Amino acid sequence: MGALSHIRVLDLSRVLAGPWCTQNLADLGADVIKIERPGAGDDTRTWGPPYQRDAEGHDTAEAAYYLAANRNKRSLTLDISHPEGQAVVRALAAQSDVVVENYKVGQLARYGLDYATLAAVKPDLVYCSITGFGQDGPYAARPGYDFIVQGMGGFMSVTGERDELPGGGPQKAGVAIADLMTGMYASLAIMAALTHRDRTGVGQYIDMALLDTQVAMLANMNTNYLASERAPVRWGNAHPNIVPYQTFQCADDGWIIVAVGNDGQFRKFIEAGGQPGLADDARFATNPARVRHRDLLVPLLADMVRTLTKDEWIARLETAGVPCGPINTLPEVFAHPQVRARGMQVDLPHASGGTARLVANPIKLSATPVRAEMAPPTLGQHSDAILQERLGYGPEQIAALRAAGIV
Incomplete structure (x- = not known):
């Protein structure tokens, strides 16, 4: 039993920050249902090559990017722009502990899937919204992109070679750090909210923003500036105070x-x-x-x-x-004896018949270890099972939803 095996999560997020958060919850044992658009799904499914390979070594429709953030989840396809799809989401939310979404500010309210509407049905619901700039402020309506936020939030002002050296200038990180760190902060916030709920019976709304996270994670660079009112500069791979x-x-x-x-x-x-x-x-x-x-x-x-x-x-x-x-290099990383000893690669059977080679969750818990049981799902892989198990839908109801393009 995982530490969160008693928790049900409804995942309305896509791309990276939200899925990274819900993958953490799933690894810790939560039952995570990923809601995706019929026929398309999470945008990252097509962000390749490279792609997951089937048993014969041929590319499937699942990009490696998507595989990185969707382990241990089940996929249900729903068109939430239709009332029938919205009704399914509301019914699932009424049975869930957590909802995670990263739609534009106000978009889910038009579908009756916002926090106020769902909390009226389930007052102890923990509802986490992840956006680029948060739910208020002059930039709230703008879409958020990790690369842009790295620049706006100051990270690129302290990252990169010194301006006076060859190749000098601002540089983004090699991975989407604003997305990833927002997902990590969101995971922590959700678990704090669940602890509060368990003590009081009251749920709450969580407002997470990429820009807030990017500003916060500059840590001592922030306080260096606030203490001195002098902006730090880029030093590349060198140190301003120690040589070499x-x-x-x-x-x-x-x-x-x-x-x-x-x-x-x-x-x-x-x-x-x-x-x-x-x-x-x-x-x-x-x-x-x-x-x-x-x-x-x-x-x-x-x-x-x-x-x-x-x-x-x-x-x-x-x-x-x-x-x-x-x-x-990454080949050297995964061949390193310490990385191997720590079990940082996990191979899981994929629905295509191939093997999904993934990176293990780094959390090591002695009593409730994290799990790696299911490869990232194919699009709609669990739709029928979820509708039958959770909502009691019969084959005829499911077939009707599928014929209407809802599932």
Whole structure:
């Protein structure tokens, strides 16, 4: 039994932030029903290639992007623009603990699927809305996109190479961090609301916004600015106060991270590279001196690092006690012994007959471990079963809904 195996979730979200949230709940044991448009479904189903492969190795209609955020869910296709589809959603919501949606502000109210309407039927409902900019404010009606929010929320002002260096300028993250972090905050908010409900019997509305999350997650960068009124700048892979604390390219074109935290570690680093004299140079002997003369020192260190391969450097620096690590490609990540030992890849049978190769949930619970039981569903895979099980619909009723294009 999962920690949330007593919880029913109605998932009206799509793309990434909402599905990431509900996948967390599903991994923890919640019964998550994903509502999708008939014939189309979640937009990310077609965001490929690459695609899930069937037993013969042929591409299916399920993009890998979709697979990343929809494990352990069941799919029900419904056209909620029709009264019959809306009635099904309301009936399911009346049996659910949580509703998650990421429609435009006010859109679900037109269908009678907003919080006020559903809470009137089920007062202890926890209802979470995820939008780009929240339910109020001058930008509330605007659609939200992760890339744009990374820029608006300040993340790109502190991410990227220094302006004066080649390739300098603002840079987005390699993954949709605003979406992912909003999904994570939404998961936490839902569990807090469920705890409150269990104590009081009262549900509540949760208003999550990508921009709010992006601003919040800048953490110490925010407080640095608020304390000093000086905007932080981009440093790329370098550190403003410590040298060397950055990346270096190796002889085999691999990359390492060197995180020298004191003068003793600096000496060990350059001794490992056969350049002990650098530690005796007054310009480089102490960290404050190295920071002042970083433009002289870093090219010398870069040349030194290019004399050995990535694996050779890691072996030498780990032996010497210098904080370091490789910059791994994803093939290297999933082949890494620590990643393997932690079980971070999970393979699940897919409805196509192939195997869905997925990333495991990183939460480790001793008494109620997370589950990985079902591959992300094909579009409408569980429609009949859900309507029969939850609402008692018979085959004739389901056939009529399907003939009308509702299911």
